[in-house]
Structures are given as structure tokens and as C-alpha cells.
Amino acid sequence: MLSKIYSASCFGLDSFSVEIEVDITNGLPQTAIVGLPDQAVRESRERVKSALKNSGFSLPPKKITVNLAPANVKKEGPSFDLPIALGLLSASGLLKPDTLHKVIFAGELALDGSLRSIKGALALAQLARKSKFTLVLPYSNSREASLESEVTILTANNLKEVVSWINGESTLKRLNTHWLSPEKNLETDDSTDFSEVKGQFHAKRAAEIVASGEHNLIFIGPPGAGKTMIAKRIPSILPDLSQSEYLEIVKIHSAAGLCANGHLLNLRRPFRSPHHTISQIGMVGGGSFPRPGEISLSHHGVLFLDEFPEFRRDAIEGLRAPLEDGCILISRAKENLVFPAQFLLVCAMNPCPCGFLTSPQRACQCSMNQIHNYHRKISGPILDRIDLHVEIPAIQYKDLTNQNVQESSADIRKRVNHAREIQQKRFPASFNKTNALMSVKDIRKFCVTTKNGNLLLEQAMKGLQLSARGYYKILKVARTISDMAESEMIREEHIAEAIQYRTLDRNWWG
Numbered sequence: 001m002l003s004k005i006y007s008a009s010c011f012g013l014d015s016f017s018v019e020i021e022v023d024i025t026n027g028l029p030q031t032a033i034v035g036l037p038d039q040a041v042r043e044s045r046e047r048v049k050s051a052l053k054n055s056g057f058s059l060p061p062k063k064i065t066v067n068l069a070p071a072n073v074k075k076e077g078p079s080f081d082l083p084i085a086l087g088l089l090s091a092s093g094l095l096k097p098d099t100l101h102k103v104i105f106a107g108e109l110a111l112d113g114s115l116r117s118i119k120g121a122l123a124l125a126q127l128a129r130k131s132k133f134t135l136v137l138p139y140s141n142s143r144e145a146s147l148e149s150e151v152t153i154l155t156a157n158n159l160k161e162v163v164s165w166i167n168g169e170s171t172l173k174r175l176n177t178h179w180l181s182p183e184k185n186l187e188t189d190d191s192t193d194f195s196e197v198k199g200q201f202h203a204k205r206a207a208e209i210v211a212s213g214e215h216n217l218i219f220i221g222p223p224g225a226g227k228t229m230i231a232k233r234i235p236s237i238l239p240d241l242s243q244s245e246y247l248e249i250v251k252i253h254s255a256a257g258l259c260a261n262g263h264l265l266n267l268r269r270p271f272r273s274p275h276h277t278i279s280q281i282g283m284v285g286g287g288s289f290p291r292p293g294e295i296s297l298s299h300h301g302v303l304f305l306d307e308f309p310e311f312r313r314d315a316i317e318g319l320r321a322p323l324e325d326g327c328i329l330i331s332r333a334k335e336n337l338v339f340p341a342q343f344l345l346v347c348a349m350n351p352c353p354c355g356f357l358t359s360p361q362r363a364c365q366c367s368m369n370q371i372h373n374y375h376r377k378i379s380g381p382i383l384d385r386i387d388l389h390v391e392i393p394a395i396q397y398k399d400l401t402n403q404n405v406q407e408s409s410a411d412i413r414k415r416v417n418h419a420r421e422i423q424q425k426r427f428p429a430s431f432n433k434t435n436a437l438m439s440v441k442d443i444r445k446f447c448v449t450t451k452n453g454n455l456l457l458e459q460a461m462k463g464l465q466l467s468a469r470g471y472y473k474i475l476k477v478a479r480t481i482s483d484m485a486e487s488e489m490i491r492e493e494h495i496a497e498a499i500q501y502r503t504l505d506r507n508w509w510g
């Protein structure tokens with residue numbers, strides 16, 4: 001007997017529908033899965049057999065063929081386990097056929113028949129809404145799927161529950177699809193609040209500038225200076241997420257399989273900190289079944305690259321295009337995919353391999369050659385794209401033991417929100433545009449400097465031999481600094497502060 005079950009799978013961030021046909025005929029007992037399955041789909045044969053047996057169903061010893069249509073698209077992952085199991089039961093006459101109409105099933109089966117979460121549940125929910133199908137999902141995917149409204153989503157814990165629902169013997173839990181209100185979930189986590197960072201006002205000021213204008217930043221300092229500590233707290237001073245930003249973030253994380261059991265649904269901006277051994281594909285995305293890389297997982301949040309010079313060169317170079325475009329294009333033989341990647345890049349490095357080159361307390365053990373090689377690892381084009389270069393000295397004992405209350409993230413965020421409002425008024429035509437994203441034309445129009453400011457800029461250009469990009473970066477950062485000071489004109493002191501954030505242009509180590 002022949003049966004047909006509807007399912008869906010993800011490609012990139014979006015999903016496409018898949019029909020699962022199962023044919024059971026007389027012949028040697030064997031099972032074949034066709035229709036370009038990957039290894040995980042092929043292995044589903046064994047999982048499904050055990051899950052069916054352990055859920056109390058027995059299949060006749062016959063020849064079984066499972067076809068995943070459309071047959072010309074590669075299928076990945078274990079999410080077809082549930083629909084394949086249902087297809088087998090249906091082809092054996094164990095399911096009422098009328099309920100199967102207009103329902104998409106997806107879920108991985110454990111050997112005991114329970115359902116495990118799948119990747120891309122939010123994209124599946126969007127597909128179900130568009131095609132007006134009901135969606136049946138594992139219970140552990142509930143929270144991410146519930147963000148999609150105007151769609152019927154049912155969740156189950158195991159295969160047996162789904163079978164009894166199809167046969168009209170019981171009901172399944174229906175998801176309340178809703179939007180979580182951002183205000184409700186914004187209580188900051190005390191463990192990552194700026195109030196914990198003692199002293200280091202220069203670095204905190206830089207963090208505030210970065211958050212206000214969406215600039216990129218590199219911290220340079222000795223071990224233990226607090227580079228990692230401050231970087232981790234930057235998301236806590238970024239503006240609140242809008243609903244559309246939040247949905248974009250969850251969709252990317254859902255496609256990467258990182259949302260099961262409600263992870264990342266706390267409405268905070270992502271903070272990603274990949275290890276320096278990460279591959280280029282891990283960083284920018286791609287692969288035979290294209291996955292979002294770290295740059296997309298930090299969309300609307302912070303990508304923190306600790307020990308920056310240790311990263312692989314190709315992984316770093318891969319950041320160049322997305323830093324300018326806010327997205328990454330993954331080229332495929334048949335079609336191209338675009339993953340969003342608008343992230344705030346924060347890097348950290350020591351000034352030399354031993355870490356103490358700039359330390360007044362400890363002597364540096366490195367040779368000149370070692371220091372040069374260390375710095376050569378970070379290429380000029382990447383440094384050029386980083387707006388603020390900030391030196392963090394080791395914290396002084398008196399600062400560390402100071403009992404004064406430090407400013408909290410919530411207080412800093414208020415000022416950041418205010419600076420963002422000024423930028424929103426400046427660029428009314430483009431939602432959420434920031435100073436860092438200004439084009440050269442925008443810079444000419446909006447970065448008007450005082451006469452003295454101009455003179456200073458000219459001197460810096462000559463003295464520091466800045467590139468054109470370096471010049472524009474100074475103007476953009478100065479624009480943000482003057483917005484923070486609520487000044488329409490960019491004044492001399494704003495330019496002076498922006499210039500001092502170009503440390504690495506000055507070859508200060510050599």
C-alpha cells in the first residue's frame with residue numbers, strides 16, 4: 001500500500017516542503033530511502049524501526065521504499081524520522097488517512113519513540129502559515145515556533161501521542177502563538193553588568209562610544225587587564241531589541257539548531273565568542289548544507305574575537321566583506337544564499353606575545369622580531385575597518401579595591417539610547433541606521449567640523465599618514481562623540497578624542 005505524509009526541511013534560513021511517500025509491497029524484507037538523503041536521513045531507518053517497536057507497533061516483514069520528494073534537492077538531518085514513521089504506519093493501514101491532509105510533521109525520534117527537537121522550527125512555522133497547513137512539532141521546539149503568529153502548531157512528546165491524535169483518540173497540546181513583550185524580559189543579568197568593572201574609565205568610555213554609534217573596537221592590553229570582562233558587558237548597554245530584530249535573530253539561531261528548549265529567547269542581544277581555532281566556514285558560514293557562521297549568529301549583537309592575532313588568516317579575511325555590507329553571500333552552484341551579518345566587532349589582543357610590552361610593572365620577554373611577527377598577523381585592511389583602537393593598561397590596586405559604586409549598564413544604556421535617537425532623526429529614511437554605517441556622501445553632509453577641528457584633522461592626516469578609510473573613520477567616531485555631547489557641530493575636542501583611538505595606525509610598538 002502507498003502513503004503520503006507532508007514534512008519540511010531547511011535550506012539556509014528558509015524552509016521548503018517535502019513529501020514523504022512510503023510504499024510497502026510483497027518481497028524480500030528490506031527498507032530503502034531514496035530522494036537524495038544525507039547520512040542522518042539514511043540512518044533514520046534504524047531509529048524509526050526501534051521507535052516503532054518500542055512504541056508498541058509492529059510492521060509486516062515486507063519490502064519498504066521511502067521516497068523524499070522533490071527528489072532533486074538534497075535532504076539533511078533527522079527531522080524526517082517522525083513523518084517516515086507515520087508513513088510506514090499509514091502504508092500499513094494503521095492510521096486514519098483523513099487527518100493527514102494539510103498537516104506538516106517534523107521531528108527526530110529517539111529509540112524509545114520520544115521526540116527530540118529539530119533545527120529551523122521557526123522557519124517551518126513560517127512555511128506552515130504561508131501554506132495554511134497545521135504543523136506538528138516536538139514539544140521542545142515550542143518556544144521558538146510560538147513566535148510565529150496566525151498558524152496552528154501542535155506539539156507532542158512522543159510518537160504514540162501523534163498516532164493517537166491522528167486516529168482521533170486524543171488531542172495534542174496547541175501552542176499559543178504570541179510575541180513576548182521585550183519589556184518583560186529585559187531584566188539585566190547581574191553577572192554581566194558594567195557596575196562590576198572597577199576603574200578603566202577610558203575603556204568604558206570607548207565601549208559607550210561603540211554602543212552609541214555601532215562602531216567596531218579592538219582592545220590592546222596586558223593579561224588580566226579586563227579586556228574580556230568589558231567586552232562581555234557591551235551587549236548590556238546596547239539599545240533594546242525591536243520585535244523585527246528579535247525575530248531575525250531567533251530565525252538564524254533556530255536554523256543553526258541553537259534554540260531548542262527555549263534557549264536564546266531571553267530577548268538579549270547575542271554575544272558570540274568563537275575560539276581562535278575556528279575555520280573560515282565556521283566564521284562566515286557555508287558548507288554543503290549552508291549554515292550560518294559566527295558572524296550571522298552575532299547578527300544585531302556582538303562578535304568578540306579574543307586573542308585576535310591567533311585567529312586563522314582566512315577566517316579573519318572573511319570578515320572584510322560582511323563588515324562593509326552587513327551580510328554575507330554564500331555562493332552555491334545552483335543558487336546564492338544571503339545570511340544577514342550586521343554585528344558589532346570587538347577584538348582583544350595583547351601588545352606582544354608575552355603580553356607585557358606596555359606594562360610599567362613587568363618587563364617584556366619578547367624579541368623585536370617576535371613582536372613584529374605578532375603584529376603582522378593582523379592585516380592592514382582589517383585594522384583599517386576597526387574604528388576604535390583602545391589601550392587598556394593593567395588595573396591599579398587602588399582602583400580594584402575602590403569601594404565606590406560604579407555606573408550600571410542600565411544608566412549607560414539610557415545615554416546610548418539617547419545618542420541613537422539623535423541618529424534616527426539624522427537618517428529618517430533608513431530605520432536603525434547609525435553613524436558607523438554612514439556613506440562618504442553622508443559624511444560630507446553630516447560631519448560638519450569647526451575650523452579648529454578641521455586644522456587638527458589635517459595635522460593628524462599628515463602626521464599619522466592615515467588612509468582615506470582611516471580619515472573617514474575618525475570623522476564617523478567624532479560624529480558619535482559629538483552626538484553624545486549633544487553638539488550639532490563636530491568640535492576640536494571631539495576630533496582629538498577620535499584621533500587618539502587610532503593607536504595602531506601609528507605603529508606605536510615599533
Ligand SMILES: Nc1ncnc2c1ncn2[C@@H]1O[C@H](COP(=O)(O)OP(=O)(O)OP(=O)(O)O)[C@@H](O)[C@H]1O
Nearest residue numbers: 196197198199200222223224225226227228229395
Ligand atoms: N577593572 C576591573 N574591575 C574588576 N575586576 C577586574 C577588572 N579587570 C580585571 N578584573 C578581574 O580580572 C579577571 C581577568 O580579567 P579579564 O579576563 O577580562 O582579562 P583580559 O584582559 O581578558 O586578560 P587576557 O589577556 O589574559 O585574556 C576578571 O575576571 C575580573 O575578575
Ligand SMILES: [Mg+2]
Nearest residue numbers: 227228306348
Ligand atoms: Mg581575555
Ligand SMILES: [Zn+2]
Nearest residue numbers: 352354364366
Ligand atoms: Zn612581550
